[in-house]
Amino acid sequence: MSQGEIWTLSLQALRRLLAAGGTSSAEVCAAFWDRAAELDRHLHAFLDLRPRTAVLADAEAIDRQRAAGSALGPLAGLPVALKDNLSTAGWETTCGSRILRGYRPPYDATVVSRLKAAGMVVLGKTNLDEFAMGSSTEHSAFGPTRNPWDLGRVPGGSSGGSAAAVAAGMAPASLGSDTGGSIRQPAALCGVVGLKPTYGRVSRYGLVAFASSLDQVGPFGREVADVAMMLGAIAGPDPHDATSARVAVPDYSEALVPDLSGLRIGAPRELFGEGVDEDVRASVAAAIDLLGELGASVSECSLPHVGYSLDAYYVIAPAECSSNLARYDGVRFGPRAGHGDYVAQFSATRGEGFGPEVKRRIMLGTYALSAGYYDAYYDRAQRVRTLIRRDFQEAFQRFDALVAPTSPTVAFPLGSRLEDPLAMYAADICSVPANLAGLPALSVPCGLSNGLPVGLQVIGPAFGEMTLLRIGAAFEQSSDFHGRRPPMAVLG
């Protein structure tokens, strides 16, 4: 098979081709690496692409095992890209921040060691908004990633590099992290599949913390089956993360049946409201009609408190961020700045090392947690969060899953929201509820609006990933949106 075709294939197609002897892991990894190196000049999806020789050495080791008849898992020999807030032993992990420039973690994140144990070959580390705080990847200290569908637009964020890499065929799959929509929103804006698992489904060990009660690692892929396979590889309890759930990991591939008979799906009207573009609403409505044709019973429902989600989120996430990012003091990692006493050096290091959005959130969180304001902001936000969780619990008494837009708009132009934090935060309006409630949510491509991808979001009850994957796979097999790729005129 020619290199020219390999990059178009999904993990499933690549896996079958490898098993049939139609290609080698070295050929596959070389094809993706070469495309990544070529296109990254335009897209800047990667912060660091591993040396080609190192990638091929890993791939050839898998090829030798395959030739020797070793039992290999389904992901063995397939390439993957990692968001640069996932710790990689001995390999620079910057979180898109100057404050971690040069930091080489002494260990691999659990998700990284699990993918390596599955035989995946790591291509590189992908770009992100600094410390995963943002919705456009423009807050990376190392420059923005561009959307493969339109280089003048953002890929979404914060996992914009991981989404753009998969959309452009620079990697068949990738990992991101999702605190308020950072997997699903860029998946929607780049026209790929993205899954935020249930809080606790996947270990956070080695994921550099932003907001610990909301953060979750998850996969991107070209199709739902790919995301299911990736989830199976990374999910499950981890002694290094006490919040990882001791819940058995099912065989997610069993979810992939193209029939939705008997499923009850709710469409919460609050998630289709103000701020959602008419074109997005129309695409999602058409997708919901198709779910009905596939056998699901779909009806409108209400989550009465979900309208407070964005406000609760922009208190809770900055509060947790201000606490988590207190560790960046210039003592243990990263460059150290300033002179004088400890506090002067501490403050100067942070003043120079953090970008504007991270500073805003640290300040906002510190304010919300400070004496005299704690009850009005943080405590109240956590009570509202309880109400939002209860709304979902009640909805899941009646429904197996909920559907909504992933993002209220398609990809927006670079720079258009950079100076307006509230406009940027509004991009998360449909995605933050699932984080606040700790629920799994999937985004699948469901249409194009003026040539730009639209995502359908499917939210499930805790540990309901099987249902989400079933809905996503059935939808995908009955529509042709997931097969669409960015116009070649853009990418060459």
Added chain:
Amino acid sequence: MAISAAEVRHVAALCRLAVPTEQEGALAADLGRILEHVQRLQACDVAGVPPTSHVGELGDTLREDEVRPSLAQDAAVANSAAARAGLFLVPRVVDDEAAQG
């Protein structure tokens, strides 16, 4: 909601963030607008509703009390901008008078 430059300086000091004077105004304006937005939370009736402390079913995580491999000292300090003999170097935090006292 108006946030003053003095409040910006106070919060910046609390979180150990050097903010240049010329950035105080813009930061105050941004924080004010965001805080104004989240004021909507005040309209939500939360009487008798407990705050969320965790979204999952968190139980105790126990294991046998046995020694396991952990980060070696040289690895722990390997990323530091200033380390010596396996220790992080930091500016002195106790002044001479206090040290002698």
